[in-house]
Amino acid sequence: MLYIDNVNQFYKQSHTLKDVTLECKEGKCTCLMGRNGVGKTTLSKAVMGLLPIKSGRIVYNGTDIAPLGAHIRAQMAIGYVPQGREIFSSLTVRENLEIGVLSNRNKIKKPPSKIYELFPVLKDMQNRKGGDLSGGQQQQLAIARALCIDPKMLILDEPGEGIQPNIVSHIGEVIDMLTKEEKIGVLLIEQKLPFARKHGDDFYILDRGSIVANGAVSDLDNDTIKRYLSV
Ligand SMILES: Nc1ncnc2c1ncn2[C@@H]1O[C@H](COP(=O)(O)OP(=O)(O)O)[C@@H](O)[C@H]1O
Numbered sequence: 410m411l412y413i414d415n416v417n418q419f420y421k422q423s424h425t426l427k428d429v430t431l432e433c434k435e436g437k438c439t440c441l442m443g444r445n446g447v448g449k450t451t452l453s454k455a456v457m458g459l460l461p462i463k464s465g466r467i468v469y470n471g472t473d474i475a476p477l478g479a480h481i482r483a484q485m486a487i488g489y490v491p492q493g494r495e496i497f498s499s500l501t502v503r504e505n506l507e508i509g510v511l512s513n514r515n516k517i518k519k520p521p522s523k524i525y526e527l528f529p530v531l532k533d534m535q536n537r538k539g540g541d542l543s544g545g546q547q548q549q550l551a552i553a554r555a556l557c558i559d560p561k562m563l564i565l566d567e568p569g570e571g572i573q574p575n576i577v578s579h580i581g582e583v584i585d586m587l588t589k590e591e592k593i594g595v596l597l598i599e600q601k602l603p604f605a606r607k608h609g610d611d612f613y614i615l616d617r618g619s620i621v622a623n624g625a626v627s628d629l630d631n632d633t634i635k636r637y638l639s640v
């Protein structure tokens with residue numbers, strides 16, 4: 410579904426992604442793990458076309474999307490929930506969702522009703538300003554906004570960061586539903602091992618810009634964890 414092939418990226422002289430190769434499969438949750446500052450967000454932005462890469466390919470269903478404009482991702486049904494959520498705080502919940510709807514390739518007119526089933530709190534808060542929501546509610550809004558494009562692939566950058574535990578576990582249930590029932594491919598950037606263990610299928614560990622380990626989440630061993638992840 411998504412094949413990141415030998416990607417190199419630089420911030421000026423700083424070589425941030427080094428020959429990164431990673432595959433995400435349909436209906437699976439692939440976890441990209443690693444400590445702070447190793448390049449996880451940089452990789453997600455490169456996939457989303459928000460940062461140029463120096464070399465390599467980002468192949469989505471057979472097409473190299475690396476040279477294509479960022480807007481192509483929504484057209485191709487790739488949804489994105491950035492780190493820190495990036496919702497519009499001065500717009501209402503409904504308006505934030507309508508921005509997602511605008512990028513929907515099927516030209517739908519309003520948010521799909523399923524997002525209110527997944528996140529009932531958003532229905533109650535439709536007219537509230539994004540900035541008035543709690544961190545957890547904002548994260549639910551950011552995920553719902555990404556679902557408004559009706560994605561077949563969804564990239565989530567640390568969705569549980571700084572959020573109360575009951576909402577984190579709700580987000581986990583939503584990820585399970587998306588992968589198992591809707592067969593969406595999820596690329597989950599995650600530092601917390603228990604969450605990755607619970608919801609992930611495959612893992613990749615990034616360390617200073619290089620993939621240093623990968624495999625099935627069930628095979629993640631203690632040595633690897635101690636060496637590359639902060640636990
Ligand atoms: N816009 C930027 N310009 C220059 N360096 C950056 C920029 N964004 C991130 N970096 C640097 O690139 C490295 C990887 O950052 P990032 O991808 O955010 O890591 P992670 O998401 O794994 O915490 C870090 O050393 C960070 O300081």
Ligand SMILES: [Mg+2]
Nearest residue numbers: 449450451492
């Ligand atoms: Mg990050």
